[in-house]
Amino acid sequence: MAMERSYPAVLADRYAELAPTLAHHSVGWLNRLREESAARYRSAGLPTPRVEAWRFTNLKDLVATDFALAQALPPVALDSLPRSSLLAVNGHVLAFVNGKLRADLSTLDDLPAGVTLLPLSEALRREEGILSAHLGRVVETVENPFIDLNTALMEDGIVLSLAEGAVLDKPLHIVSIGVSTQGGDKPVAFFPRLLAVLGKNARATIFESHAGIGDGAYLSAMLSEIRLEEGAHLEHYQLQNEGRAAFHIANAYAQLAAGAVYDHFALQIGSRLSRNEVHAALLGEGARCHMNGAYLGLDKQHLDSTTFIDHAVPGCSSREVYKGVLDGQAHGVFQGKILVRRDAQQTDGHQLNRALLLSRGAEVNAKPELEIYADDVKCSHGATVGELDETQLFYLQARGIDRDSARALLIEAYVQEALDEIGNAEARLPFQRLVGGWLKSRKD
């Protein structure tokens, strides 16, 4: 008979296990928040493909895995991680291994005035006011079991807060490394949390590098809450380069006040199964959002990019470009929804999704969606899925370039279109290197 709408809530019983260890930050409101989240998650479970938002991504392998919460830091040498698997950026670094802070790998230099940047564990110990004011607020009304799972089980993460007009002098680089367990130990699961609050006209840049060590499974399930006050500008760049047996389920939710700008780019090349969700709610007039990304899949990877842009008020604009390249038996998913609410007149919303299939067995599922309730809007989406253009290939070959090189050239150009959407050239470069590396490794 028909499949049920939910899988059992994996890891739900871990909350009881974790609760006592949370004693050092047993703030009343936070415990209540965690307990409510845990309860909600337990009863909801995880979605099956019968749930519309998950029709292309099946969590059955994740559900079938018996995860443990990460305990002590694993004894793996971190230098086994090639630097090239991370984004090459200079800035403040907060590094986590299996979700736990590695102070020795972190460099928090002197911060400019008006900037608060610290690990979540420390913010909890200090009972920072920013937590009670903001933690959980951006996602308060959102239904998503991974939000509840993260809130229930988060142990560490990043808190970034900028006062009005403050500017983060250097980019913040969040490095999250998953180390898979060996022998008979259960695969670990960890739940990093990012809380970023930018006051009026504040500016910051955040990079995230998610990478892995070892061939085993683990689950990295980060949740980001982002609040941008009037005129604030956040550049947010994500690299998902997890271990090839890892599960990566990340959710980012941004709220934009009037005139705020959210520039986002995500590159997915790692993991066995990933789902990177990015949500932006444009809540103040004149807010702008650029939500771009690329996904490059090999072997049996399953890479899901899901985005949602909510135009809630008049006069906002959004632009979205996603490019996918799928080789081997890889499976790419792009779901992008633009919602224009009743009063959101003069909305400008454009989305483009293109994917390239390089081999038999590769697959792409796309669902670009427009939901529009205001008449004076300009919205469009375009989607194409196909192979390299034969006439272009022929043209290059006619100029003496061999077929393989011609293909590589065209694939690179194809992905470049998404990279070009990164307005900040300094941010574009490290992604370009990774894409170049991916293309090279594919040929080998």
Added chain:
Amino acid sequence: MSLIEIKNLHATVDGNAILKGIDLTIEPGEVHAIMGPNGSGKSTLSYVIAGREGYEVTEGDILFDGKSILEMETDERAIAGIFLAFQYPVEIPGVANTTFLKAAVNARRKAAGEAEVDAMQFLKLLREKTKLLGVTDEMLKRAVNVGFSGGEKKRNEILQMAVLEPRFAVLDETDSGLDIDALRIVADGVNALRGPERSMLVITHYQRLLDYIVPDKVHVLAKGRIVASGGKELAQELESTGYAGYADTEAA
């Protein structure tokens, strides 16, 4: 009786006063020109005459055949014989030029209690008018103004005027965006439509157009008022002196 009589016309757009007391009378068969610098209210005047929504008359009146038209809808004014050649003709995707023109012709015939024209009759009527303006059959088949060059759009406006045979036509910067050859074709088209029963108001920024469409009277509009009126020589005068002097008189 004067065909059109504009009396102390005041109008606002979005609460901003643009026309501040215009008086203008045009007799049957006369061609008047209104010249003026950018922002003087030229296009506003044309929209107010055509009855565009959002252009609010706060004082004064416009009489057509001695009757006020201010309470009439745009389409009622059009059927009564008022035609506006748009400065920026609007594109209507998917609607063939002929279909559109036939609908407009039939709207008039229906209002007059006449039978509607059928497609064959209409095409015949249309062909007579197209020759002069160099409008091709291919242009007639295309959707209204979609993919038309600037010159084609303006020719299309004059073709519509020729087919709809208005009694009073307002030509709003019909010369803008035209090269000299296109301008001549359009002007010839307009001149062919001059007649003892038909009046025109030619709105333009430059004197150039008036070399081809020679007006009976020229008015200068500045800051919402007519600040000077005269014969066709006034246009030439403006060509050498510019609008600066007129803008100054309104500075206070």
Added chain:
Amino acid sequence: MVGTAETLEQVQALEDRKYKYGFVTDIEMERAPKGLSEETIRFISAKKGEPDWMLEWRLKAYRHWLTMEEPDWAKLGYPPIDYQDAYYYAAPKSKDDKPKSLDEVDPELLATYEKLGIPLQEQKWLAGVAVDAVFDSVSVATTYKKKLEEKGIIFCSISEALRDHGDLVRQYIGSVVPYSDNFFATLNCAVFTDGSFVYIPKGVRCPMELSTYFRINASETGQFERTLIIADEGSYVSYLEGCTAPQRDENQLHAAVVELVALDDAEIKYSTVQNWYPGDENGVGGIYNFVTKRAACRGRNSKVAWTQVETGSAITWKYPSCILQGDNSVGEFYSVAITNNRQQADTGTKMIHIGKNTRSTIISKGISAGRANNTYRGLVKIMPKAENARNYTQCDSLLIGSKCGAHTVPYIEQRNPTAKVEHEATTAKISEDQLFYCQQRGLSEEDAVSVIVNGFCKEVMKELPMEFAVEAQKLIGISLEGSVG
């Protein structure tokens, strides 16, 4: 020649401000007991003198239906339907001694058709259209059968086909839409009462447009049409379906199934104009229209084109689809869906590419006015063996007013690297500039809207056969009355 878009005079000749076909004919009905049960199904089957296999198939479907849930994924909201609170069979009483010619047909029935503007008389023949008119559930008159018979074409009610061409029906019925397909189609399998059957023999080009007008008449009678069209190798047929329904306050359920089969080199063109009662301005009444339409392009080089103009019904749930199985087969979907007041439409298509070099085109124009919601939902699926398959999809939405909604939900599933899928969607409104321009040329506001919307829909309208295009253009005008100003 008069172009389809050049019929504005007809658009303007609209005198009826309200739903033109809102009247009820009083004819004595012979009804099955109210409600749905195996007993009802046996009653229907017996009434129609069906073969045993048909009854068994119906019962199998019914038993399966009992295990199914009503789908909830569409963007539609309506009160729960009580499937036991409806009659599943109603037939004009004269059915027992079926009329041999039009003279024998109930005059009141003929008068109804007259009002509907279906001339069953000679002029229709001159227009080259044969009409299989369905009054509620039973076909009562089929004209010009002879002319078709000469070519070996079978065009009759599905009840007749079951009697006279049982093997043909048995071979194909349920082969495109299986009895277990979906909630509404399965219900239809169990209780369908009548519909049309068409068979075009090998190499025959059907000499006229085949046309069926459906009409729901009896209050509370669910309408379950079943249509089966088979185009044998190298044949061609163009089929027209049009609907009107009388004004009622009760919601009426309609769950039709249409199956098309195109064999090698065959082509079927299926055109629909749907203007069933949409409910009043407040959303009271109106037809609930849950339709399963699917074509199997089974043969090499076969082609099916669906064209639909959907202006009626309170709820429309409809996805005319093509299974492109034969190599080089072609599927096309051209749709105009107009919703006004409180209407809701969730409609689109599925193009399933299985064979090599299969091609599909989707052009959808959704117009939303009043407080209506209009959703395009479409699936393009490229299977691994569909070498060089191509799809092009264009979805345009037009919003009139700020209380309505327009939604686009395309699904693309691509599993062949040599195939190419392209999708484009835009949304727009009727600009004030356009309205002003039209009005300055003398068109009233409503005519201006009608002209602009017809222009917006042109790519679809030009796919309609001429007879339909005129009616469809009028309907667009009628459907949007009162939507501006």
